[in-house]
Amino acid sequence: MSWSSGLIKEILNPNNLIISSELGVVIADKYPKAQHHYLVLPLADIPSIFQLNRSHLPLLEELHLLARNVVEVKGARWTDFQVGFHAEPSMQRLHLHVISTDFVSPTLKTKKHWNSFNTELFVPYEKLFALLEKENCFSRLPKSLRDELLNKPLICNQCEFVGKNLPTLKEHLLQHLQDPERTTSDKMEKQEVDEKAYFRDELKRKLKDKRNFLIETDRAVVIKADFPKSQYHFRVVAKEELRDITQLTEEHLPLLDHMMELANQIIEQQDHLESRDFRIGFKVHTFWNRLNLHVLSDDFYSMAMKRPRHWNSFHTELFMPFQMVHMLLSLQGSIESISEEKYNELRNQRTLTCNQCEFSTDLLLDLKAHLYQHWQRKEGEREQKKKMENIVRLLDEAKLNDDDHSVLKLDDAATGTAQPTPLLKAEPETKGTPTQNFRVQIQHGSGNDNLMYGPPVNMMNQLNPNNPFRNTPPLNINSLNPAPQHRPNYRARNPNQHRMPGQHGPRAPWNGPRFPPNPNWNPQNFPQQGFNMFAPGPSINQQGPPQYPYQPIGAGGYGPTGPPNSVRPKWVQKTQQKNNQNPNNVEQKPNLQNPNQQIPHQQKPPAQHPTQYARSNQQNRPYKNPQNRQNSNQNNNPNPQNPQNPNKQKYKNKKPANPNQGAQASQPTNNAVPKT
DNA sequence: GTTCTAGAAC
């Protein structure tokens, strides 16, 4: 039967190999049954699954590693794949299927195709591994069972749906692929709800840790917003058990007054912006289970502004200014909640209008670039103003004290080297505070200096997670900066890593293998080194898409120098800063308080060519001993000895020109395998 | 493994 040796012919052609190692190769399935479908084959001549025994376990690990690598090379998510063998293979040469679970493909044509992947006719890798370990062989299924499995109804692999025939099932599978959110299984939805419920109480938890407090009184505290939507973004959080403004009554008016007082306090504690530059108000429909008053600067220039709904939550009726809340409570004694329908309409509103001019757009990224220009202009104006004030002050001093030194100081003022004003002024005691327990936490030398001199919310530091543009390099902005298809810094996501529901895309582990560069990748698609995000962009009213600000990482390490003489928050890096402020710590473990934060990539030399993957070196071989393998099965981490380094690979420098040589290289393993 | 096609199912 010549057709059944088709795979052996396939792997003899080096052009067919996606990746290879000394022991195995990966090719694409010629008739893929899903969007991704690859076959991992040993170079050793093992006809099928029925010839395997315990001695093959290391080989199987190698094949599994290749499976992981090919998923990574293809830029897909490991969790979207099923990996295993057919219990009833029809092609010669053992082959491990690596197939994405969408099963959307024109070459999926028969019931047999479906059931051979979605019944016990499919033997997952782990199952076979355990079986071989226990029984030292894998036996052919009885014909009756085989026929029964082949004739099973067409049950969807993602929900309860049963197709009346294959075309019906295929149509259904396509819907899953096109609209994964709508068809998310109940289980996933439930999980998501549960996780949200936990985060809803985050503000309550914050109230238990005084280190979070910028200001504390007996009735409320001021904290920084975890996901600041502006350069400065604080929350005044009530200590009382109140969920939101709909629970307020007239009796709470004194509390509101008090919260407003704290809002003013925190605004006064910075002298970068005027108090008129701040917005103070409540979210009408808030996520958090605790009444909190937003105090935020009106630039809305922030990395955390990631979704249109973030914008809309501050720029529609969903945001109620403090005065309005106060007035409604005074007049009618309560505030009605907003209907779910209205809430969804407002939060998903697509037209985003700038809060500072007439500009409007459907695209949040355009708005962000636009806001950046407002911010840049205002920063310039503030700087000019400060400089002028400085000059006037020095002139006054010069009049009083007519000596040469004053002239020198004048020069300093003009070049911006004069002493910077501390950002947050210490206010040891606030005059006339109504509440007895009121105290201001931020004091010189109180151990909170990092809060005082550190920028309150955002800083223009590429390494800082709060930098508005730090994790929005132009990779996703096709219209402005076409991205290379394969991102050279990409690393496969560790399936065990914590991931928020609904968060898309892979989250790379720190030092796993990267996939090698795409030969078609053109480095010119990336912004040039030295691109200055502070260079003056086109004017706001100018036609055409705005230039997206971008600062390459590594140029100077601490971000842009800013417009000449700008007075923006200077960040004094402290070793004791919290994780979400310390770039050296964030990469060690995911920051649960800020799960969306991205972590800077570390550069590592990539492999040279997709086909040049090699098996991992012995030190880092997964499942090196049975104990490790057992642990690893529990947490699905192939390298339990080194959890930071789950998939470390040694890339081969050159691959055999002829795969047969590779087969010979693997001879020892081959010899170790008694053929049956 | 796929392709082809007769005949069942609709």
Added chain:
DNA sequence: GTTCTAGAAC
């Protein structure tokens, strides 16, 4: 009439 499946041929 068309669509779909299952078995034979490769």
